Amino acid sequence: MAKYLIKRFLYMIFVFFIVSILMFAITKSVPGDPALKMVNQQLASTDPARYQIALEEARQSLGLDQPLPIQYVKWMANTLSGNFGFSLQYRRPVIEVVGTPMFNTVALNLCSLILVFAITIPLGIISAVKKRSAFDQAVQVGSIIGYSLPTFVIALLFIYLFALKIQIFPISGSATPGTDYTGLQRVGDYLYHMALPLLVSTFCSLGGILRYVRAAMIDALREDYIRTARAKGLREKVVIYSHAFRNALIPIVTIITSWFVSIFGGSVVIESIFLWNGLGNTILTALRNLDSALYLAMMMFYVIITLIGNLLMDIAYCIADPRVKLQ
């Protein structure tokens, strides 16, 4: 196990560097000169000579005058030492910029994760136990529809229903504008604004997870030990919840790790529709404003999250099912 982990970790570092070179190359091919944003554009018409000098200075301060490999090495060294660069759009270090969005995204997705599992696990178990019943068929079709509907369609529909027709939730944002709440009131206002994006994000994940839980449960119910348990004369409740569900949890636990990525990454679509100041929205605005330091840092963050997620998934498999051997 330890040997595997070390090997796996080394491999992750290798992948990280490959991907970072790729990302860096992509970012460098973005049209537009970030130095232009640092220089007063009026200077170009009034004093072209000084404008050129200012531009050169800006390029030098951003390190743009050096060849690409050196730029890459410098950037990598900075990144590894925790300096993720300077966001041109916010005029603050990247690490400061992503703090609030990270909190918002994690809050939204964690709540959604809890809600989704609270709904899907009981529903999945019932529909697996009552396999082929009318209820099961309805759940099956409903879950296919649920995971097929595009996120933005559900978002538009929910805005129409719950923010415009029945005005119970605010349309967007993460705080009521013009108010200055403190303490509990502020938390309440925050949760109130989170309700609609939370509802949409939960609704969108229900279908997929529900199918997964149901399939895992059906597989577990087909095992020989279930037949043994029933033959022993155990009550059906014990058979289902104690014997079958515990074993069905193995694959379910492993998909939670695949959620790891989305908990931190956030959904670009949901966050941009509800103007939720999360990481997905941050990367969108960074791209629209060509804030290269910010989105490069964000992309690398996503890569690390994905790699860690994959590792966690492997370990979770190993822990959950001792038959799996990691090599």
Place this chain on the structure above:
Amino acid sequence: MSKNEKRKSSLLLTIRRLFGIREKETDLLKEEQMQSPFRTMVRNFVTNKVAMFGMIVFLLIFGTVFIGSAIYPLDVNQQDTTQQNISPGFNMLSIPSALKDNAQDVAVGSTFAVGVDRDGKLYQWGKLTEKLQKMPDADKTYVQVSAGLNHALALTDEGKVVTWGNDRLGLANIPFEVKDATDIKQIAAGYQVSFVVTESGDVYYWGNPNALTISIPEELQGTVDKLVLNLTTAFVLTKDGRVVMLSNSATPFANIPEEIQGTVVDIAANDRAVAAVTSDGQVHVWGTNDYGLFEVPEAAQGKAASISGGRFHFTVITQDGTVVSWGNDLYGQSSAPELQNVVSTDSGYFQSYAIDEDGHLTGWGLKGYLFGTDQYGRDVALRMLAGGRMTMTIGAIAVIISTIIGVIIGGISGYYGGWLDNLLMRFTEIVMSLPFMPLAIVLSAIVGNRLSEVGRISMIMVILGLLSWPSLARLVRAQILSAREQEYVTAAKAMGIREFTLIFRHILPNVITVVIVNTTLAFASCLLTESSLSFLGFGVVEPSPTWGNMLNSAQNSDVIADMWWRWVFPSIALSLAVVSINLIGDGMRDAIDPKSNER
């Protein structure tokens, strides 16, 4: 059997074996026992009602989108400011039955029409805004009506002018001269402006001064007989048969032919050209020669009595009382019916109406829009057809790219194994660890800005294809790995069968079903990804439509609440398509997997 035939039949046999189709019919019992896996799958699939329902729905959508967009091609750059945000429905030509045989005057507005019957009662129909619905006093007797973009005018028998509809931009402020006047001859409502011509030949106007730049020369007052206007300017016909343009611009409208001055009996203006009828029945057209406006039909030339103009068409009443229309025929507004004894017509925007001497009112042209129009006045239904074709094409090509890459990489990796397998699988993992959505957005933002429209669309297909193959590659590899260890492959190898035959005849048939299922499900997710990208503005961009970017403009509460047709129809189409494809894919998976069949 000749050698050639033999080869042909062995090729056919290979294909048949690939899908397990047997030529010889055996007896019933054997048939049942010997049913090939492929036949079992087909039977399983066909008996699955949900999957078949998905299949039918998908085929319907697919057929509608591809056949429909071929029959009704979309001009992506076509826009119309006068037709913005119109709700769905075909009531624009639904003349009220009380008016139908008793009409005195009719006027066409952008999306509605106003009429007055011989008893002086007002009627209006079509797409009416809230303000338009507040009709003026029903007690009064009206004699003349006129309609503009979103307001209307009516003249009472006492010579008073009333206005309703849009009241902004000074449209509600009727000047004192008009209020005091008792001899009003003509009223004309246009784009945010209203005009009045009196019997004494004076012209008054009010409304938005910036909509039309009008200057009425002092010497013209007192000589005006008739006034016509379009969206940019206005023309008057003087009592001595001359045509004068009311603005001093150098547009093609200003090229009034000199030889007709003094002999003109009627004029009409549309938004491309102006036409004048001279006393000898000739029609003279000047301006811009779009939609064949300069080619006056034989039936009208030399026989014209009066004329009226819409947005891009003209309608003429001939001296023997028939009507002739020509110009833009997008909505049939230039396909005039055969009418007799017509005494007056009114054309406006995309419609024409004619009244004969018995008061029968007939209309032709734009009836309405099936799914309404969007913020640029574009037909949502037409854009949905073209957008659906675009969405499906992008999805299909992306899936084909990803399937080819996935099968090749997975196949090589699984079949040859060893260091090649290791290398390819590490590469697959690298691609898998790329964050899909952010990377797709970054790539399309970076590369897309430099490309033409077609280039951008193909780039999105390639991005989707290049990022979505790893899961398929892993699946194919696993399938081939398990197939490679099967006894029949070992047996085939022991018999010394060529590698090529081994792969294509023995291993591939066992993998192909999985690939087909995976491709179907991947098609659905490609549709979703493309739509999400386009929705965010990083996929296919305007003016080319896709179902995703049609919803892009629906991201504000006014549109969601009040212009539901702009987001509901594309949403339904996209959802139906994805749901039906997933149902098909799911049914296929159940059909090939005997284990899941037990569930």
